[in-house]
Amino acid sequence: MAAVYDEIVRSQARMTVASFLVIFLVLVPTYRSVMAAALLVVPLALANLIVNAYMSARGIGLDLNTLPVIGVGVGFGIDYGIYILSRVAEATRGGASLEAATHDALRHAGGPSPSPRSTMTAGMLCFTATALRFVGEMAALLALWMVSSAATALVVLPALLW
Numbered sequence: 001m002a003a004v005y006d007e008i009v010r011s012q013a014r015m016t017v018a019s020f021l022v023i024f025l026v027l028v029p030t031y032r033s034v035m036a037a038a039l040l041v042v043p044l045a046l047a048n049l050i051v052n053a054y055m056s057a058r059g060i061g062l063d064l065n066t067l068p069v070i071g072v073g074v075g076f077g078i079d080y081g082i083y084i085l086s087r088v089a090e091a092t093r094g095g096a097s098l099e100a101a102t103h104d105a106l107r108h109a110g111g112p113s114p115s116p117r118s119t120m121t122a123g124m125l126c127f128t129a130t131a132l133r134f135v136g137e138m139a140a141l142l143a144l145w146m147v148s149s150a151a152t153a154l155v156v157l158p159a160l161l162w
Contacts, residue, residue, distance in 0.1 A: 001064075004064065005063055005064070008062055008063055008064065008067065012062050015067075016048065019071070019074055020041055020044070020045065020048075020074075023040075023041060023044070023074070023078055024037045024038070024041050025037075027040055027041070027082075031085070031089070036085060036089070039081075039085065039157060039160050039161065040078060040081045040082060040085060040157070042156060042157075042160060043081050043149070043152035043153045043156040043157050043160075044074070044077045044078050044081065044149065044152070046148075046152045046156060047077045047145065047148040047149040047151075047152045048074070048077070050144070050148040050152075051070075051073060051141065051144055051145055051148060054141070054144055055141070058137065060137055060141065065134065066138070066141075069138045069141055069142060070141075072142065072145075073141065073142055073145030073146075073149075074145075076142070076145050076146050076149060077145055077148075077149035078149070079149075080109070080117070080149055080150045080153040080154070081149075081153040081157050083109060083153075084105045084106070084109050084153055084154070084157055084158070085105075085157065085161075087101070087104065087105035087108055087109070088101045088102055088104075088105045088161060089101075091104050091105065098161060098162065099162065102158050102161055102162065105158075106154065106158060109153075109154065117146055117150055120146060121143045121146045121147060124139045124140070124142045124143040124146070125139065125140070125143050126139075127139035128140045128143075
């Protein structure tokens, strides 16, 4: 087990790059655009930076227990950007200007999408009050992933699109 933990620590950067590369490679054919994939990965990378800073500040290390939580967080992280970019792409294909399409996407992202995200975040935060330290920390970590990924997608992605 000690060797496994040592390897996880040594290869943390490589694993992060690999996970982002996989996401990028899935997004390229999905949107038929390298630029669209890059636009989606940038907000995700910023959310990842926020979460890594939180983990460092709290002394939460990357290990066999936290690795699956990080994986789930990355999955949560990309969905908001995909939702916004898909709305923009749909509206621009329909003839809307990029500015109008982005405003429309953000207006709609402010409707149905935050409700499930807020519900999930609130549910996660309920687990932070548990006496089980690991469960509480991982719940806070997932809640932070959801909030930071939503914030970066809502602020950074439109700025990059314009």
